[in-house]
Amino acid sequence: MGERYFPFVTYFLTSPHINKPIDAIVDxxxxxxxxxxxxxxxxxMPVRTMQRGKMxxxxxxxxxxxxxxxxxxxxxTETGELFTGKLSIIYALVPTKIDKNTLNDVKxxxxxxxxxxxxxxxxxxxxxxRGKIVYLEY
Amino acid sequence: MExxxxxxxxxxxxxxxKIAEEDGKWFSEKYEELRxxxxxxxxxIKNKNVLGDxxxxxxxLDKVGKKGEDVAYVLIETIPPKDVSFIL
Numbered sequence: 001m002g003e004r005y006f007p008f009v010t011y012f013l014t015s016p017h018i019n020k021p022i023d024a025i026v027d028x029x030x031x032x033x034x035x036x037x038x039x040x041x042x043x044x045m046p047v048r049t050m051q052r053g054k055m056x057x058x059x060x061x062x063x064x065x066x067x068x069x070x071x072x073x074x075x076x077t078e079t080g081e082l083f084t085g086k087l088s089i090i091y092a093l094v095p096t097k098i099d100k101n102t103l104n105d106v107k108x109x110x111x112x113x114x115x116x117x118x119x120x121x122x123x124x125x126x127x128x129x130r131g132k133i134v135y136l137e138y
Numbered sequence: 139m140e141x142x143x144x145x146x147x148x149x150x151x152x153x154x155x156k157i158a159e160e161d162g163k164w165f166s167e168k169y170e171e172l173r174x175x176x177x178x179x180x181x182x183i184k185n186k187n188v189l190g191d192x193x194x195x196x197x198x199l200d201k202v203g204k205k206g207e208d209v210a211y212v213l214i215e216t217i218p219p220k221d222v223s224f225i226l
Contacts, residue, residue, distance in 0.1 A: 008166070010159040012151045020210045021158035038180070041195040042214045074148075076155040082148050107180060107195065108218040 007127050007134030009113065015071040015090065017050075018043045022073075022111050026125050026136065030114035032056070033073075034091045037063070037106050047094055055096060059109050063093040073117065075136065083138060085121040154211060161186060161213045169217075176217045183213040 013022050013035075020043065022035070040047060053065035071090045075083045093109075095102045118125065124137045164186040165172070172181065172188070182189040182202045189207060192198035199209050 008162060010155060010162050012155055012158075018210075021154055021213075023158070023162050023213060023215070038195055038214065038216060042199065042209065044199075074151055074155070076152055076159065080152070082152055082155075103194070108216045 007125070008110075009075065009134065009136060011113075012074040013071060013090075014074065015068050017045050017068055017092075024111035024113045026118075026127075026134070027112045028115050028118070028125060030058075030112050031116060032065070032091055032112075033087060033114045033117045034058075034065070034093050034112045035068075036109050036111045037093055037095060037103065038109070039111050040092050040094065041103075045092055047092060050092070053091065056091075056093070058093065059106075061102070061106050061109070062096040063106075064096055065091040066094060067091055073113075078135070085117060085123070087117050087120055089116075157185065158211075158213060165213065165215055173217050173220065178217065178219050180214060180216050182207075182209075183215060184211070 007026050008023055009026055010021055010023050013020060022039065047066050050066045053067050056063050056065055067089045068091070069089055071087050073085045073087060075085070077083050095106055117123070118136070122138060125134070126137055127134045161183050165183055176188070176191050179191040179193065180195055180198045181191045182198055184207065189205060189212060190198060190201040192201055195214065198214065202209050202212055
């Protein structure tokens with residue numbers, strides 16, 4: 001897979017603001033599940049109308065968290081069925097400094113599944129980098 | 139009736155996920171090759187093809203939109219410069 005960082009998984013997000021497939025990295029070091037600035041820009045999410053939350057730091061950048069409540073994340077299982085996980089809050093990340101340079105710098109930061117989602121849905125992560133295998137187990 | 143609607147929605151979602159997953163895998167497999175061509179760019183991928191590339195998501199959405207594509211179902215990925223790595 002070259003130098004592209006992984007483990008990435010794909011899920012379908014259902015929420016009040018967006019309903020679409022999302023490519024996300026499973027980051028067990030992250031307490032929160034978040035949507036990247038790129039994702040927000042790509043879906044033209046109306047963050048200006050959303051409530052702004054606390055600040056977080058990610059990959060050396062600071063972001064405001066915009067909470068999106070009561071979302072579902074649907075995954076395709078290995079048997080071709082749909083696993084539906086719920087999450088009380090997912091956060092959309094917007095840099096605290098919005099200028100051309102910052103938006104350019106943060107554009108590579110991916111969507112993240114954090115351990116909040118894993119805990120809320122009783123999931124475990126299997127990650128075998130040598131075998132290039134990654135999946136969530138329920 | 140509600141159960142039937144939900145089943146249809148689920149089967150549509152499964153189909154969307156299948157395509158999105160395949161595109162994600164393809165992107166990972168072709169990453170080095172794509173980086174040679176699209177380093178520093180944002181790319182739109184659908185059905186294992188690059189639909190377009192741009193310097194920003196906004197520009198890319200315009201390009202992809204003009205091709206008549208529904209951007210909600212296009213995989214948008216960024217290819218950072220070679221000398222940049224992220225530690226999350």
